[in-house]
Amino acid sequence: MKAAVLAELIAARAAHRVVALATWLDGSDARVVTVDDAPPALAATVAQALREERALVAEVDGGEVLVEPHLPPTRLILVGAVHIAEPLAAMAALAGFAVTIVDPRRAWATAARFPGQTLDVRWPDDAIAALTPDVRTAVVTLTHDPKLDDPALIAALRTPAFYVGCLGSQKTHAARRARLAEAGFDDAALARLHGPVGLRIGARSPAEIAVSILGEIIASLRGAA
Template identity: 60%
Template sequence: MADLDRLLARAAEWRDQPLALATVIGTWGSAPRPRGSHMLVAADGRFEGSVSGGCVEGEVLAHAAEVIGGGGFRRLRYGVADAAAWEVGLPCGGEIELIVQPVSDQGFAPALFDRIAAARDAGASLEIATDLVTGNSGEAADAAEREAFVNSYRPPRRMLIVGAVQIAQSLAALARELDFAVTVIDPRARFLTADRFPGVVLDDRWPDEAVAAARPGPATALVTLSHDIKIDDPALIAALTAPTGYIAALGSRKSHAARRARLADLGFDEAALARIEGPAGIAIGAIGPAEIALSIAAGAVRAFSTKAG
């Protein structure tokens, strides 16, 4: 389960007690967590998420306790020039700015967690605006704050893994930790079992049908792993005829050249064929299924990060 999904689950679980929400609203230099990162704090001391990778969490927890106790909205900034930054452990050279809000109608309303979760389930984005004077949050479309922080909650990235082989087992588990919603596709029932692939969606249709039904878009990665052209090629064809964000195919350079030739014979031009990363993943000298899965996951993250940047 991804960081945001875990936080949303805790928000639902802890609703019977007062909560505070800390959010990174600005970063400079070598900041450990990006803008929009959250930490949810409960009155009983439990917390979920991170706003600094551990550097200032203790300080933020103290502010959150005061907010929960009725102390009101807080806006905080930490940097290496501040004595407090060294005291709480932020010597990394960066600066971060945070807000801490009560989870209430006079802050971050509990219903907003439900709206974020519903948007993610629907594959849609949602923007929440926070007035930096009052600390009140609401959907950005309804907000008219003069000074506001707008946090964009994007749907989870998806990964379609074609071929329920051993590498796919490692890749599916790793991709889930990287905030990908994972589907494993393979028409071979003996390979595609819940025991081998716990916690992911399984699709036993032929890959062309399964990929087309998934409607891959810019936030979707498709990876073929079966080494069977009857399974891999139809999936690649379906991915190339859609705006799929990342396409990768396992195999040697020789097998990838043969793959490109087959697809070219079907009418795909050079620009289309260049969309396929083959051999799949980043060259790290990977040996064994887990390391190969790591290189492929890294290739997908690099592709999406490059496009986002």
């Protein structure tokens, strides 16, 4: 592998880009590729390796090419250090997400309530802009307060986040969509919102609601929803 290819791979990972490293196993070549720019003979394997998050070997012109996915870490940004955020943050961390809990209300965002979790006390729009959600990031608003939720959603919808969810009833979600439409988002943008948030599993307790939300996030991540 040329040092320049190594540098390109490191830069792509640092920029949270979704890429694959294709290594010809006769030692003749190694390249950083994406789904869009992979050589035609490798395209299907690159897509599969990225989707399944595992390295695969492709047969190309009688030789073999190792295709390794290099994906950004999965992240979850929770807006609102509310009760439901406690089990949701813990469960998401177990599922491999790097979790950040955003809440400018310092009485809520305390280490005592969220042991070992990353807390961010900036205003939600500032925090989300700074955290730069990518295609492997989910954002969920939990505060029920439009002063906090709406700026977060406006910021999140301007990013490629793979999942944007909003806790709240059908009625509050309809009102929220109307406010966001007023703010300039069209139907296609608003269709990205998952609200009311979560899979319908009859969840009642905060922990059960957390399961339903995390289930929906994983279904979106894995292309099952």
